[in-house]
Amino acid sequence: MDTSLLSQIVFYFFAAVTLASAAVVVFSRSLIYSAFGLLFTFFGVAALYVFLGADFLAATQLVIYVGGILILLLFGVMLTHKLYDLNLKTETFQVAPSVLLMLAVFGVLVLAMMQTAWYNAGPRQPEPTTAAIGTLLMKDFILPFEVASVLLLIALIGAAMIVRRRAE
Amino acid sequence: MIGLGHYLVISAALFSLGIMCVLTRKNAVSVLMGVELILNSANLNLVAFSKYAAGNLNGQVFAIFIIIVAAAEVAVALAIVLSMYRMLRTVNLDRADTLKG
Numbered sequence: 001m002d003t004s005l006l007s008q009i010v011f012y013f014f015a016a017v018t019l020a021s022a023a024v025v026v027f028s029r030s031l032i033y034s035a036f037g038l039l040f041t042f043f044g045v046a047a048l049y050v051f052l053g054a055d056f057l058a059a060t061q062l063v064i065y066v067g068g069i070l071i072l073l074l075f076g077v078m079l080t081h082k083l084y085d086l087n088l089k090t091e092t093f094q095v096a097p098s099v100l101l102m103l104a105v106f107g108v109l110v111l112a113m114m115q116t117a118w119y120n121a122g123p124r125q126p127e128p129t130t131a132a133i134g135t136l137l138m139k140d141f142i143l144p145f146e147v148a149s150v151l152l153l154i155a156l157i158g159a160a161m162i163v164r165r166r167a168e
Numbered sequence: 169m170i171g172l173g174h175y176l177v178i179s180a181a182l183f184s185l186g187i188m189c190v191l192t193r194k195n196a197v198s199v200l201m202g203v204e205l206i207l208n209s210a211n212l213n214l215v216a217f218s219k220y221a222a223g224n225l226n227g228q229v230f231a232i233f234i235i236i237v238a239a240a241e242v243a244v245a246l247a248i249v250l251s252m253y254r255m256l257r258t259v260n261l262d263r264a265d266t267l268k269g
Contacts, residue, residue: 004169009169015178022182025201026189034206041182045208048175052219054228061211064235069204069242076197078252091194091260098191102184109180115249118172119221129225136229148236155240159247 011051029092035070042066053126056133067074073154182209194247196259200242206212207238 017040026039042065049058137145182205189202194195211231218227 005262008170011174013172019181019185022185022205025205025229026185026192031195031198034198034201038204041205043269045182045212045265046180048212049215051170052175052215054215054218054231057211057228057231060232060235064239065204065208068239072242072246073197073201073204076200076249080197080259081249092192093194095192102188105187106180106184109183110177113173113176113180115195120172129228132225133232134229136225140226141229141233142229144233148233151240152236155243159243162244162247163250 006049011048014044014047014051018048031081035077038073039066039070042070054129055126056130063088172220173218175212179209179212179216182206182212183239194260194262195244196252196261199261200249203245204238204242207234210234 021037021044023042025034025041028034028037042061046058046061046065049055049061177209186202186205186209188218189205190199193199193202211234214231218231230259249259252264256263
């Protein structure tokens with residue numbers, strides 16, 4: 001089989017996984033189903049990163065989103081409901097206007113995308129990006145890098161302060 | 169052939185699904201999940217442009233910074249949600265109307 005055809009099939013498979021699980025996140029009534037839909041969305045986006053030749057970013061996506069953020073969200077679900085309440089349902093409201101707005105946003109985005117003549121640099125061979133990203137972070141982006149580290153420290157202290165039990 | 173347009177359409181769909189999630193859910197944790205979808209769609213756009221348009225890795229570095237900010241955001245937001253649950257015994261966002269006059 002032609003490799004280009006094969007890669008197209010795999011691409012459409014991961015795109016379908018991403019969008020279908022994102023739809024599960026949005027439309028499922030059960031919070032647990034939403035969280036597991038989010039898991040597959042993150043995996044699908046990581047696979048799309050691999051297609052785009054961003055190997056380091058794909059690994060980062062798996063480690064931080066799946067290993068960190070998703071676990072935090074699951075903690076949030078579990079800690080804010082009674083544990084014997086197995087059907088953790090969530091209410092929805094304003095569904096019809098939101099569907100209209102969603103379709104309008106999607107339409108406008110796709111329309112704008114179609115009418116723009118994107119500059120295309122042409123296909124390039126994918127190369128390992130980790131060393132290049134490390135060099136960029138330490139040379140061109142050193143100030144944002146340091147600011148991000150301070151931001152993480154502030155978030156750590158702030159989150160601990162907010163959930164701390166006040167002394168009575 | 170898979171081009172830039174395919175990624176942009178996927179990203180637009182993820183973005184609109186995230187908007188839908190943020191608008192319709194009453195549960196605070198569900199709203200956070202929608203915000204994560206929106207951030208992922210922005211990241212996908214940045215990485216796609218980094219490959220097809222720019223020809224350098226700046227887009228990927230931007231995506232890394234977005235991931236960092238998303239991690240910090242979700243930690244602080246969940247701290248706020250847990251604090252709200254402790255005070256109000258619910259995470260329904262309609263009930264968080266203490267500031268309403």
